[in-house]
Amino acid sequence: MTDAVKLEAPFYAATSDEIDVFAAAWRQQLAVMLKGPTGCGKTRLVEHMAARLDVPLMTVSCHEDMTASDLLGRFVLTGGDTEWVDGPLTQAVRLGGICYLDEVVEARQDAVVAVHSLTDHRRTMTLERLGGETIQAAPGFMLVVSYNPGYQSVLKDLKVSTRQRMVGLDLTYPPADTERLIVSRESGLDDRRLDDLIRLGQALRRGKDAGLREVASTRTLIAAARLMQEGLGFRRAATAAIAAPLTDDEALTAQLITVIDAYDSSSEHS
The missing domain is CATH 3.40.50.300 (P-loop containing nucleotide triphosphate hydrolases)
Structure with a gap:
């Protein structure tokens, strides 16, 4: 109980x-x-x-x-x-x-x-x-x-x-500046990767009609940030914490990874 x-x-x-x-x-x-x-x-x-x-x-x-x-x-x-x-x-x-x-x-x-x-x-x-x-x-x-x-x-x-x-x-997802503050407080991620992650989340929400039932939530962005803090690269962390929970469809997953790569300023696809 x-x-x-x-x-x-x-x-x-x-x-x-x-x-x-x-x-x-x-x-x-x-x-x-x-x-x-x-x-x-x-x-x-x-x-x-x-x-x-x-x-x-x-x-x-x-x-x-x-x-x-x-x-x-x-x-x-x-x-x-x-x-x-x-x-x-x-x-x-x-x-x-x-x-x-x-x-x-x-x-x-x-x-x-x-x-x-x-x-x-x-x-x-x-x-x-x-x-x-x-x-x-x-x-x-x-x-x-x-x-x-x-x-x-x-x-x-x-x-x-x-x-x-x-x-x-x-309630709805916060604007970019507020979401940046939230993810930063919850993960401690450095500024460069944090900016990339917030821009990625905003982009995925703008494309919410691309076949996904849900878009990337603030919760998934925090999870991705925490994985990056453990040493995972941007692509791997975002794929595990964002793309994988959003869909099981292989074609949609591939599209999401393409978007993830587009917002990875480090270009380290690990």
Whole structure:
């Protein structure tokens, strides 16, 4: 079961007013819905804000087999005795922390509906398995959900009744100067290769209609930079961290490597 954790504030470079809106929503006891492409910083924003607000954070990676019990809790057998164990949502409600449902559209609808009473004026939850015990959310409790709008479909989307209970924040990849700062802070890569890498990432995003389902995220650029810090050449690091995760198609991979070579100012294709 997910444990409550407190974090030191990780570095987060805001691209708009998302920090102010998030903090305002927390003060007003409103739920937040984060929308944005893979690797743009949704999880990092939540971690940063939990530390900044000094509240525990319980993170749940949602999946299609996740049930309401996975969020609320269940009875477990311990040493021959049966005892109740709170789920991450219940922990957050009791402690006054943030419960973060990552990729919430992957979860079953019955699991998502379980949060409704916590996202309106009631701020309560009822545990039917504990005889209908009703818990009032402690001060500081906040529900945050995230998803990638690019993967939306009729079968994988939030109900309007759920969406209207939340404050929406649209995130995207940062501009080049901000992304350069982020990758530099996370990897320590030298300026020349860092400039090449940022220009490569920007170029791949401009060509997003070239047959790729996703473009190079800030996360993949950081991974490539870290590989370079370990001694790998620009081409090898970018191929492993960017091209390989983006596609399995040999022709597309070859095209990506050609683009990678074009942005390698060292011309050391190692």
